[in-house]
Amino acid sequence: MSLDRRSVIKGALGAATLPALGGLPYRSARAQAANTIRIGVLNDQSGLYRDISGPGSTHAVQMAVRESGITQRGINVEVVQADHQNRPDVGSTVARQWYDQNGIDVIVDVPTSSVALAVSTITREKNKLFINSGAATSDLTGPACSPNTIHWTYDTYMLGKGTGGAMVAAGGRTWFFITADYAFGHALERDTTAFVNAAGGRVLGGVRTPFPGTTDFSSFLQQAQRSRANVIGLANAGGDTINSIKQAAEFRITRGGTKLAGLLVFVTDVHSLGLEVAQGLVVTESFYWDLNDRTRAFTQRLGQMPGNLRPSMVQAGCYSGVLHYLKAVAEMGVAAAKASGAEAATRMKAMPTSDDAFGEGTIRADGRKIHPAYLFEVKTPAESRGAWDYYKLISTIPANEAFRPLTEAACPLVRS
Amino acid sequence: MEDLLFEIQLALPQVILGVINGAFYALLSLGLAVIFGMLNVINFAHGAQFTLGAFVAWMLLSWLGIGYWPALILAPLIVGAIGVAMERAMISRLYRIDHLYGLLLTFGCALVIEGVLRNNFGSSGQRYAPPREFGALDLELGDFFLPGYRVWVLIAATTVCLATWLVIEKTKVGSYLRAATERPQLVQAFGINVPLMMTLTYGAGVALAAFAGVLAAPIYSVSPAMGANFIITVFAVVVIGGMGSIAGSIVTGFMLGLIQGITEVFWPEASQTVVFVIMAIVLLTRPAGLFGRA
Structure with missing residues (x-):
């Protein structure tokens, strides 16, 4: 047997780190146009939080882009997605690459609190915008709050x-x-x-x-x-x-x-x-598909979700957050929105929110989105x-x- | 003294639960050891094949109405057949080159299998209700209720482990197998079809994983990640037991389940890590593993 134990262990370690490298999204940043907003949906595409976030969140974000009517104003929107595998190191690497090389303006979703806290820090450092829907920790609007982070859907x-x-x-x-x-x-x-x-x-x-x-x-x-x-x-x-x-x-x-x-x-x-x-x-929960006429209409418009599931509150939050962000972009202009994530957040906080998934709401100074919660x-x-x-x-x-x-x-x- | 008795009484359920989890480790590491011993391939697809076993059982039930008992035989056969096809089509081509290629190939297969399942069935998992007849095996130990199905898992896994060990160590087929592991060319010269034996061995190892998958289906959510959660621990079990050692993998599997069960009480946070700490200690003191030959 020429296979020794050392190479087995090395191989196993190598194999374990492979998906981290293979999962990185790679997009050319060459086609940067000044009037294009780039949205990155970063969440769990392969693990235990996939069904509550995953491709369903991207699906919801795409609907928000369509319904915002922003393209009719001559503003382009690109949506990309990546898997953070619930690991802060992977999530941080993707976030940095997105901001530094791929011209991403806003990161959306990010379940798994440890990853969300890491992405929030990087977003602040780069003065971009982070609309969190998937993570739960209330620290995102507590000790770890940031002028560049809005915590949308729910918290602990x-x-x-x-x-x-x-x-x-x-x-x-x-x-x-x-x-x-x-x-x-x-x-x-x-x-x-x-x-x-x-x-x-x-x-x-x-x-x-x-x-x-x-x-x-x-x-x-x-x-x-x-x-x-x-x-x-x-x-x-x-x-x-x-x-x-x-x-x-x-x-x-x-x-x-x-x-x-x-x-x-x-x-x-x-x-x-x-x-x-x-x-x-x-x-x-702060959203349930069968809560009222508006949530039912929202769910109907989403059409068939990936995996034939109904939308979770996290996915609904991705829709709601992006819709509101694009309203702010339409008001302040693409150039200003791209120049400063903190400015975009300030504009979003100044406007009341309104959509079918969560009804009417507001965003507080600490970045907390405010809406009712429901006990079921x-x-x-x-x-x-x-x-x-x-x-x-x-x-x-x-x-x-x-x-x-x-x-x-x-x-x-x-x-x- | 009374205190000690009380402590033992409290620890007993944890010991039982640990051994039952160990039964899964034993079954899975046994399959890995059989494949590694014969083919010299580190089967990284083992976790995915375990998952596949659970999914086949679920499909048989929900699509064809075929229940638990037939699935316990059918799912290992079906997944074993898939394993045979994999060995013939891909793995057998890699025997002559570096073994790490086999590892990479099976790892790739695992990713593909898990990805396809995830894409089609989502990550939350499907439910598979345990058959009602196990109620007869339910055990009441004071406050502690032990579901009959877990008792069955222990019985079934132990039986299959022992049977596999007997076949390999005590039968003629087993002796061919062991001989072919040591000197394949010589065994082939005696007119024994070694390539066929390797194919069937791989199929049997895969079938063992699928069998464990069917056993696990009623306990855990039948989800694409169920095997991945197990497999890293199981690889540690194989390394601790000694690569390719049949008895070693069985004994180590049960032992680590037990140790993990006890750690879950005294230091829950470390219950995953403890396996790797033991692995490190074993590698430092007995590099060939507890049961391996250097």
Whole structure:
């Protein structure tokens, strides 16, 4: 055998880093025209957040470009997309290349909080614009806020207040967290804990699970059950949440009265789990395709989404954010919008937002987009009337209560 | 003393869960070891073939109404046949050149398989309900409820591992196989069709991965990434056990599952890393692996 162990390991390492290099988008920047706006959709195209963001976000952005009517004004818009593989190093490399070499003016989406924080820093450094829809961490408009970043769709404060608040109000006084071990999970656990404590509840403990790569949550669920907490808070997302909820059902974790709180559950997760397993879960979202006539019209106009899914709130947020950005571009002119991302953000903050996905809203000085949040309960199989009929509305959290008040935010932009 | 008993009682479920996860590692690393031992190919497509097994089971159920039990046989056969085709069409052409090409080829195949599945079925995963009859195996250990299906996974995986080991170590076919691993030309001179044996060995290794995939389908979400999450750990298992060692891969698989299960209690954040720490220690102290021959 001429194959020695050293070369095996080297080969394995080489193979593991290959997709990072292969995934880089490469576009010629030669055709730079002064009146072209370039939008880069950067998200998870291949991992556990693909269905909530992925190609569906690009699809939504393209619709926003069409509906903005901007091309009729003689302004060109180019949309490109890339995969950040949920890795801050990959996301940073793409963002730098896009800004430095490919003339990208605005980066959109970016789920995975650790990547979003990295992209936000780079965007500020280059004075471009970052419209985040996919990431959850409320730090994007807190300590890490930036004049070049707008956080559009939701954040950990909204989730903690919505789902966390509802669970405590329903009698869940003691909590145990199963937390994805990275920026997002930590922020979600922290923000939810604040609501639990404020409502007189108590956190008994928690585990932090390696991200990504954890598939078996049975051991963590067992530890949660043994803590005798009323509520097991799942501070994770996507495939992690799906596996946690699925395995909680398998191990009958909830039979003693313990409740599961999926702190970030997307409609595509419910679709994957099926109502048999997901029924009764309380979820907080800022968009649901079947919420009202406007959201239904929006969903209809989107047409067939990649993978035959219905739009998630993240994808709806990409649409809404880009639509608003292009309105600002139309007002301030392409040259000014391209020259300074911070200026474009300031213009966006000065204008009220309005679209079918989120209704009417505003953008605050700290970069937080403000709109209502909705508390839903997942229907039972008997209640569901057809495909994708998954949620019933329990309550609406008004726009001025859904997000962290400016006075509590630790955003340096606001304090100065 | 009572405290200790209490601790053991608390740790017992974790030990059981760890061993059950170890069963998956054992099954997957066994297939890798068989393929590596015979073909000298590091089969990077193993995780994708595991995923494929789960997806074939799901397709059989949702498109053709074929249930779990037939799928447990059919899916490994179908995926094994795909493996045979892969070996004949591509991998067999690489035996004469550097082994890293085999690694790159199978890695490329894995990316293609996962990409096609992702494109067609999305990333959230499909559901595959465990058959109801496993309710009879449900275990209650105080507060701890162990689903019957996990008990079945342990039984099935252990049986298949032992059977594979017996076939390779104790039967005539196994002796040909082992002989062909050491001296292919000599074995061929005795009139044994070595290329055919290599093809079938690859098919069998792939079928083992698919079998593990069917076992995993009711537990995890059937998603394109399910194999990729396992495979890196499984490669570490193979390296720790000793490349190509059949018994080594089985024992190491169960052992690492157990160690991971215990780490999940005492230091959850490190439960993925622990495998690689052990790998590093083994490489430093016994470079040929725990069961390997230097």
